Amino acid sequence: MANLLFICSKNQWRSPTAELLFKNHPLHQASSAGTSDKARIRINQKMIDRADVIFVMERKHQQLLKQRFDITGKQLVVLDIEDNYQFNDPELIGILEDILREYL
Template sequence: MTARRPLRVLFVCTQNKLRSPTAETIFREHAGWEVASAGTDRTADTPLTRDLLEWADVAVCMQKQHRDWIRSKLKGALPDDRILILGIPDDYDYMDAELVELLNRTVPGRLEHTSPRPLDPPLHSR
């Protein structure tokens, strides 16, 4: 029996400076998760790309506008049912105590029934 791979969680905000990097930092050591973060703005510290979305099992967006951006610019890179919206406005600094508490309270529960996406079979077995 093969071990199950970690759930790949991509946190998304606008600039990838405050909210999504905070989420990446606090969940970096979460058992069973592999995490990354990116931003929808082209000047983001880590701009969101199709490759990042295709790597992810789930995208956790801070606001609806981030999901809408994904649907518009990177359509099909990740199924809609694997794009979650937290509804966290851009009102927090990096590692703000209130933001950390809010993320810890909401994210694990939203992801507890999410499993890794099946990987495509190797080309030679198709």
């Protein structure tokens, strides 16, 4: 089972929506976190170490991870999804399903 980690800024809308897509998934386990001090769940090194694949919503999240954490050897994917969606927004779900098709 692969551990997938989804990261956005505040862990309120985008990354929890992506995490929810993998609830009860037979092959993957997903978690989510945010990079902001105000994040619902704030990213930490332990979460990064446990992840097999890290998905970030924007390039700025990738840069923050590189500055703050050791991501050596980690597969990191930038999804390029801007902060324009609410939690579980049908349009966001469609975008995520399209991008993450090979994992779903």
